[in-house]
Amino acid sequence: MKHELETFFKPKSIAVVGASKNSTKIGNAALKNILISDYECKVYPINPHEKEILGIKCYKKLSDVPGEIELVLISVPAKIVPQIMKECVQKKVKNAIIISSGFSEAGNNELENEVKDIIEQSKIRVLGPNTMGYKNAADGLDSSFVFGVPRKGILSLISQSGALGIGMIYLANNEFVGISKIIGVGNKIDIDDDDLIDYFAQDNDTKVIGLYIEAVKNGRAFMNSIKACNKPVLVVKAGKSEAGARATSSHTGSMAGSDKIYDAAIKQAGGIRCRDIVELFDMARALAGQPPAQGNRIGIITNGGGLGILLTDACDANGLDVPKLSPKTYKKIDKILPDLVKPNNPIDLVADAGFYRYEASTRALLEDPNINGIIVASVHGGYARPREFTGAILKMIRERKLHEEFKKPILATWVGGKEFEDLVMDLKSAGVPIYPSSWRTARSMLALYMEGKRIKREMK
Numbered sequence: 001m002k003h004e005l006e007t008f009f010k011p012k013s014i015a016v017v018g019a020s021k022n023s024t025k026i027g028n029a030a031l032k033n034i035l036i037s038d039y040e041c042k043v044y045p046i047n048p049h050e051k052e053i054l055g056i057k058c059y060k061k062l063s064d065v066p067g068e069i070e071l072v073l074i075s076v077p078a079k080i081v082p083q084i085m086k087e088c089v090q091k092k093v094k095n096a097i098i099i100s101s102g103f104s105e106a107g108n109n110e111l112e113n114e115v116k117d118i119i120e121q122s123k124i125r126v127l128g129p130n131t132m133g134y135k136n137a138a139d140g141l142d143s144s145f146v147f148g149v150p151r152k153g154i155l156s157l158i159s160q161s162g163a164l165g166i167g168m169i170y171l172a173n174n175e176f177v178g179i180s181k182i183i184g185v186g187n188k189i190d191i192d193d194d195d196l197i198d199y200f201a202q203d204n205d206t207k208v209i210g211l212y213i214e215a216v217k218n219g220r221a222f223m224n225s226i227k228a229c230n231k232p233v234l235v236v237k238a239g240k241s242e243a244g245a246r247a248t249s250s251h252t253g254s255m256a257g258s259d260k261i262y263d264a265a266i267k268q269a270g271g272i273r274c275r276d277i278v279e280l281f282d283m284a285r286a287l288a289g290q291p292p293a294q295g296n297r298i299g300i301i302t303n304g305g306g307l308g309i310l311l312t313d314a315c316d317a318n319g320l321d322v323p324k325l326s327p328k329t330y331k332k333i334d335k336i337l338p339d340l341v342k343p344n345n346p347i348d349l350v351a352d353a354g355f356y357r358y359e360a361s362t363r364a365l366l367e368d369p370n371i372n373g374i375i376v377a378s379v380h381g382g383y384a385r386p387r388e389f390t391g392a393i394l395k396m397i398r399e400r401k402l403h404e405e406f407k408k409p410i411l412a413t414w415v416g417g418k419e420f421e422d423l424v425m426d427l428k429s430a431g432v433p434i435y436p437s438s439w440r441t442a443r444s445m446l447a448l449y450m451e452g453k454r455i456k457r458e459m460k
């Protein structure tokens with residue numbers, strides 16, 4: 001059976017109420033975004049004063065539109081919204097997006113409650129108010145008024161902040177993280193985080209779910225949705241500090257609540273709490289491109305002792321173990337190291353490590369059942385050969401695909417400057433997560449370990 005939000009994300013017909021010829025208006029941008037989408041559907045501009053907008057026939061009101069409307073975008077001043085919602089209900093519109101601001105976030109609770117009452121007496125599903133809408137990159141539909149074209153991928157993002165949502169589109173492109181859907185929930189008058197987690201859980205185009213939240217309206221439903229979700233759920237929860245909580249209230253009109261309670265609830269439900277947006281993308285990149293870690297035992301390979309120690313500390317601080325090497329692995333690595341150096345974990349390949357040392361040590365860890373995840377690191381010191389470092393990783397990723405027993409994550413990290421940057425891009429575009437920080441690498445490995453645990457729980 002199709003999920004009830006299927007017509008919301010994949011409508012056959014869309015009307016824009018408040019569509020305008022004026023290119024500076026949001027109603028013009030929203031209509032244009034739908035028209036330039038690579039998506040097949042009927043489009044109806046609604047404006048009482050126009051006959052045609054952007055070359056399409058314009059209707060005076062929703063009831064004039066012939067046939068069904070599956071989605072309505074509303075971009076008229078807040079005070080007219082209740083009237084438009086009544087017209088939507090009369091027309092039996094399935095879904096609506098209220099872009100307009102001027103509701104609870106501006107202290108206008110009465111107006112918001114008026115709209116809520118109209119919705120509750122009908123079957124219509126409503127996003128917003130005070131929202132940017134959504135972009136469905138998987139199907140090519142842009143039902144938002146904002147710029148930014150996400151690269152197609154498997155991360156679906158839910159953002160309580162519109163501006164941050166837009167920023168996340170650009171950040172995702174920069175970080176080579178593909179997006180399936182990105183949606184701004186605004187004041188969450190009806191469609192809430194839990195509805196969207198449930199939808200993305202069954203959406204074949206979504207593999208990882210990310211949320212930016214300031215407050216949750218129904219804590220129980222939120223937790224239940226994360227618990228029931230068969231995919232990793234990454235959560236950035238803002239408003240941790242007292243001052244941050246105050247800012248939350250004026251941004252979306254919501255109460256940030258006790259951070260400790262949120263933290264415990266997200267953990268208990270099996271979600272992964274991220275410290276910020278960059279961490280969400282770091283973790284999403286790892287979860288999208290790598291298999292989960294089946295345990296917390298991590299092998300570290302480096303050409304710089306200092307970086308190896310930093311990685312070990314970062315792993316330890318995040319509950320990841322860096323165990324001693326098994327005798328078998330010790331022997332394999334001992335053979336490839338210069339005579340004066342002995343293998344350890346972190347494995348120090350020494351400053352002049354080239355392709356072969358990286359390749360052979362990564363293979364040894366892939367073959368070792370005592371290791372669940374691998375971090376390969378390079379410091380761009382005097383002797384380092386970055387191309388050989390990235391080449392070895394790409395080769396091992398290819399080899400891993402051929403062996404079922406090699407199914408463990410490989411993450412990379414580096415310390416260096418410009419010369420390294422193009423090579424980093426090679427890895428990123430091949431879906432290999434690489435981070436310019438030992439802490440970020442360890443946190444992303446933690447996400448892979450937590451995902452491994454979630455899958456084990458699911459299979460019980």
Ligand code: COA
Pocket residue numbers: 017018019020021022025026027046047048049050060074075076077078080099100101102130131132161162163184
């Ligand atoms: N049905 C259809 N269209 C109607 C209408 C009705 N009943 N009543 C008026 N309109 C038309 C207007 O005539 C106008 O078209 P025009 O340009 O051809 O005159 C259009 O709807 C828009 O109305 P207008 O009064 O010009 O409003 P606006 O475009 O300046 O602002 C909003 C409307 C919704 C954009 C604005 O109120 C708002 O909320 N802005 C903030 C949105 C936002 O940031 N949201 C959150 C993002 S995260």
